[in-house]
Amino acid sequence: MADAVDGPEGLALWARAERVLPGGGVYLSRSGRFAGEGVLPGFVCDAMGCRVVDADGRKYIDFICANGPNLLGYGHPAVQEAFLKQAQKPASMNFFSPGMVELAERLVERHSGQDWAVLAKTGSEVVTLACRVARKATGRSLIVAFNQAYHGSDAELSPWPPPGVPSTRLDDIVRLPWNDAPALEEFCRDHSGEIAGVLFNALDQNSFQPTRFAEPAFVRAIIDAGQKTGAALILDDVRQGFRMDPRGSHRALGVDPDLLCLGKGLGNGYSVSALLGREALRAGARGIMFTSSLHFEQPPMQAAMATLDAYDREGAFDAMNRAGLRLREGLLAAASATGHVIQSSGPPSMPTVLFEDDPDHSRGIRFSREAARRGVLIHPGLNGFLCAAHDDESIDEALVAVEAALAATPLRQD
Numbered sequence: 237m238a239d240a241v242d243g244p245e246g247l248a249l250w251a252r253a254e255r256v257l258p259g260g261g262v263y264l265s266r267s268g269r270f271a272g273e274g275v276l277p278g279f280v281c282d283a284m285g286c287r288v289v290d291a292d293g294r295k296y297i298d299f300i301c302a303n304g305p306n307l308l309g310y311g312h313p314a315v316q317e318a319f320l321k322q323a324q325k326p327a328s329m330n331f332f333s334p335g336m337v338e339l340a341e342r343l344v345e346r347h348s349g350q351d352w353a354v355l356a357k358t359g360s361e362v363v364t365l366a367c368r369v370a371r372k373a374t375g376r377s378l379i380v381a382f383n384q385a386y387h388g389s390d391a392e393l394s395p396w397p398p399p400g401v402p403s404t405r406l407d408d409i410v411r412l413p414w415n416d417a418p419a420l421e422e423f424c425r426d427h428s429g430e431i432a433g434v435l436f437n438a439l440d441q442n443s444f445q446p447t448r449f450a451e452p453a454f455v456r457a458i459i460d461a462g463q464k465t466g467a468a469l470i471l472d473d474v475r476q477g478f479r480m481d482p483r484g485s486h487r488a489l490g491v492d493p494d495l496l497c498l499g500k501g502l503g504n505g506y507s508v509s510a511l512l513g514r515e516a517l518r519a520g521a522r523g524i525m526f527t528s529s530l531h532f533e534q535p536p537m538q539a540a541m542a543t544l545d546a547y548d549r550e551g552a553f554d555a556m557n558r559a560g561l562r563l564r565e566g567l568l569a570a571a572s573a574t575g576h577v578i579q580s581s582g583p584p585s586m587p588t589v590l591f592e593d594d595p596d597h598s599r600g601i602r603f604s605r606e607a608a609r610r611g612v613l614i615h616p617g618l619n620g621f622l623c624a625a626h627d628d629e630s631i632d633e634a635l636v637a638v639e640a641a642l643a644a645t646p647l648r649q650d
């Protein structure tokens with residue numbers, strides 16, 4: 237592609253990838269091509285702080301942050317040290333490890349109301365497990381989820397019809413509209429004894445859509461759904477965890493979950509996730525075989541503990557939000573200086589940047605490409621992420637590039 241952001245090395249890697257990777261949607265948003273072909277650099281070889289380096293050695297200020305895992309900054313020294321220290325020893329050994337107990341203790345202590353933790357590798361695994369725990373504990377099968385919300389790669393939880401899956405496997409998931417309190421109330425009235433769990437996020441954050449916060453009536457309806465039907469309230473905090481509130485986004489939302497799923501930023505990029513649960517659901521969790529040979533790998537657990545320490549010690553939450561506000565203000569000012577109307581929705585630490593009057597997203601995509609060509613990564617269709625390593629200097633540097641990228645983006649598509 238003539239004007240692709242990828243340089244010769246990146247393009248050569250794409251050619252090789254096309255031969256041996258299946259392509260298409262198999263990796264979905266984790267492929268650079270989810271943004272469109274040639275819009276973002278497809279291959280990242282190195283990263284430090286808030287910057288990444290592509291296969292051609294080009295540097296970018298990154299507002300994608302590996303889709304969330306980069307919480308403190310890539311290569312955070314304390315996390316690297318903890319991981320590498322443990323990695324001197326074999327990663328996977330027999331049975332439990334002291335670090336596993338310690339991390340579970342730390343998570344339970346950190347999230348008041350939660351009494352136990354199951355550790356795993358990915359967000360998908362723990363969300364799936366949460367639904368199973370809710371079903372086992374209640375003896376019911378229905379899971380209520382909302383709109384298009386993504387809850388991981390388990391086919392049953394797919395927000396769109398998942399190819400290759402018998403339809404009978406999808407019968408017990410109900411999708412209701414976000415922010416529609418009456419719809420949730422009515423469903424709960426009609427199916428009170430059938431609902432095992434209500435699976436929700438603190439935000440409605442879907443691709444190519446503005447982020448929506450929850451309205452108070454909807455929050456009330458979620459709480460009532462738990463209280464009136466006995467369903468478990470399952471918070472999927474895999475994406476929003478650590479970015480809306482240091483101790484779980486339910487605190488920003490005002491809901492006390494029965495089950496809480498963490499992942500992404502928990503290990504600052506190392507593969508560790510956790511399902512936390514209340515005492516009442518412990519028996520449900522005990523009865524489920526959920527194990528994997530590599531779940532007990534120790535270095536990511538050490539990385540997670542170092543991440544929690546550094547996050548608190550360094551005021552990461554405030555840093556991300558401060559940087560996000562500076563980015564938002566600068567972006568909106570640059571848009572008005574160049575004649576664009578842009579909407580930046582969501583909390584400052586997770587901005588979704590969309591152009592108004594851009595139904596086919598072509599201007600947003602063009603802007604992303606222009607920004608990438610000037611050394612800034614802003615996704616055209618997914619919410620972005622700030623990390624604690626975004627400082628005033630990097631934001632201001634990014635904003636210079638952003639304004640030039642906006643000036644190079646046509647005001648209207650011909």
Ligand SMILES: Cc1ncc(COP(=O)(O)O)c(C=O)c1O
Binds near residue numbers: 303361363386388500
């Ligand atoms: C809200 C939410 N839940 C679950 C997942 C799945 O997590 P993972 O990709 O670690 O399996 C994601 C991933 O993007 C997510 O955003």
